[in-house]
Amino acid sequence: LASTLSATRLANLTAQLEPHFLLNALNTISELMYSDPALARHLLNGLSQLLASVLGDQRATWTWAEERIHTMHYVDFIEARFGDRISVLLSLPSQLEHLPLPRFAIQGLVENAVKHNQDRRERLLIEVVAEHRGGHVSVSVADNGRGFSRYADGGYTRHGGLARLEQVLGLLYGPGARLERVYSASPGARVTLRLPNVP
Amino acid sequence: MTEPAFIERLRVLVVDDEQHARAKVVRLLRHDPRFETVGEARDGVEALAQIERLRPDLLVLDIQMPGLNGFELLDALEGDASLSVVFATASDRHALRAFDTHAVDYLLKPYDAERFAHALDKAYRQCAGGALGPPPELIRSALGVRRAHIALRTVDGAWVQLASDDIVRLSADNKHVAVTTTSTKYVVRQALRELSARLDARFVRVHRGDVVNAAHVTKLEPWDHGDAVATLSDGSSVIVTRTFRKALLAQLGLIRP
Numbered sequence: 001l002a003s004t005l006s007a008t009r010l011a012n013l014t015a016q017l018e019p020h021f022l023l024n025a026l027n028t029i030s031e032l033m034y035s036d037p038a039l040a041r042h043l044l045n046g047l048s049q050l051l052a053s054v055l056g057d058q059r060a061t062w063t064w065a066e067e068r069i070h071t072m073h074y075v076d077f078i079e080a081r082f083g084d085r086i087s088v089l090l091s092l093p094s095q096l097e098h099l100p101l102p103r104f105a106i107q108g109l110v111e112n113a114v115k116h117n118q119d120r121r122e123r124l125l126i127e128v129v130a131e132h133r134g135g136h137v138s139v140s141v142a143d144n145g146r147g148f149s150r151y152a153d154g155g156y157t158r159h160g161g162l163a164r165l166e167q168v169l170g171l172l173y174g175p176g177a178r179l180e181r182v183y184s185a186s187p188g189a190r191v192t193l194r195l196p197n198v199p
Numbered sequence: 200m201t202e203p204a205f206i207e208r209l210r211v212l213v214v215d216d217e218q219h220a221r222a223k224v225v226r227l228l229r230h231d232p233r234f235e236t237v238g239e240a241r242d243g244v245e246a247l248a249q250i251e252r253l254r255p256d257l258l259v260l261d262i263q264m265p266g267l268n269g270f271e272l273l274d275a276l277e278g279d280a281s282l283s284v285v286f287a288t289a290s291d292r293h294a295l296r297a298f299d300t301h302a303v304d305y306l307l308k309p310y311d312a313e314r315f316a317h318a319l320d321k322a323y324r325q326c327a328g329g330a331l332g333p334p335p336e337l338i339r340s341a342l343g344v345r346r347a348h349i350a351l352r353t354v355d356g357a358w359v360q361l362a363s364d365d366i367v368r369l370s371a372d373n374k375h376v377a378v379t380t381t382s383t384k385y386v387v388r389q390a391l392r393e394l395s396a397r398l399d400a401r402f403v404r405v406h407r408g409d410v411v412n413a414a415h416v417t418k419l420e421p422w423d424h425g426d427a428v429a430t431l432s433d434g435s436s437v438i439v440t441r442t443f444r445k446a447l448l449a450q451l452g453l454i455r456p
Binding site: 020023024026027028029030031032034035080081082083085118119120121 | 217223226242244265266268289290308309311
């Protein structure tokens with residue numbers, strides 16, 4: 001029973017995609033159909049895969065390779081919508097490809113960085129770097145935005161994404177995993193996930 | 200598509216932080232000869248400067264934007280009454296606040312061409328009538344700008360300009376409207392409601408499908424059940440139903456409006 005409960009909680013915690021993301025994505029495609037049909041086709045295909053992952057898949061974890069593809073589909077939309085105002089750099093070493101990690105962990109952190117800095121006029125750079133070191137895998141998502149302390153007050157939404165991810169890590173790995181927020185990074189915010197090296 | 204220069208177009212500024220969202224609005228506006236896009240702004244700060252410089256009649260305005268958001272922009276303009284606003288956003292949670300700002304319409308992304316055209320019709324009526332919100336049709340026509348001329352597009356695709364003094368009646372027939380002048384008759388594509396909104400208070404609706412120029416009414420006779428029959432200067436006659444009789448009598452100066 002305990003494991004069913006955990007599974008349900010995990011499913012609820014991971015099955016997230018902002019509804020406004022979907023609506024804005026469709027609005028973008030509805031214009032690209034006229035101005036850039038090739039890009040419209042590419043994004044529509046990406047959107048189908050994003051939705052298939054969010055709606056169809058019930059697993060709590062998947063591989064780094066799957067997470068990378070999922071994140072890239074998401075980033076395609078961010079870049080189509082915001083042009084060079086938001087740039088995302090992904091650097092995930094290929095030896096991690098087959099290892100498991102919580103679904104949407106990286107894409108969710110990128111989404112968080114976008115969400116909390118979207119109202120700023122400055123160019124936003126988001127950098128995702130993963131490392132395989134000792135008994136751990138770590139991945140950092142860093143941005144040059146406003147940083148944690150000055151995130152707009154929003155009650156639940158304030159650190160909602162991170163709190164959810166922490167619960168997922170707890171349910172999956174117990175104390176073997178950590179989520180670290182770097183408050184002092186100047187400028188910007190940095191979140192680092194440390195996951196135990198489970199094959 | 201080039202249009203004759205005599206069309207009075209409303210000036211539109213498109214404000215959205217996403218380039219394709221702006222491009223969509225600009226593309227859809229290109230199909231409507233009543234409007235012209237005079238500029239685009241990527242956020243509220245740019246919009247403020249452009250409004251100062253370009254003096255638009257209408258904003259198509261996103262809400263979530265960097266710098267100043269849509270509401271902050273309107274606050275900064277301090278309720279400039281000469282500016283109409285159509286909001287376009289993916290979120291419905293701002294709708295109530297948007298209506299507090301007397302916005303003409305609230306478009307939810309993704310919207311289609313038909314929904315957008317509906318918003319433009321409302322915006323056109325508000326801009327042309329100078330009224331806040333959609334007033335009842337009779338009041339709207341009383342408030343209507345008195346235009347000496349009106350441009351119409353005929354079913355053949357040609358634009359014709361008519362002196363409103365010369366228009367005798369407008370009669371709806373299916374999807375078309377027949378516009379009768381003192382010398383000829385045109386069949387146009389626009390809806391009767393939309394056409395009458397562009398005409399001044401002399402043009403009174405007398406029947407579901409008929410608008411007449413009160414100045415061309417030569418005789419008014421009682422008919423059945425409170426209805427009446429009006430004879431017009433071109434010799435034609437039209438039924439004036441009970442519901443609309445008062446408005447016509449008021450326009451003829453026979454009763455107080």
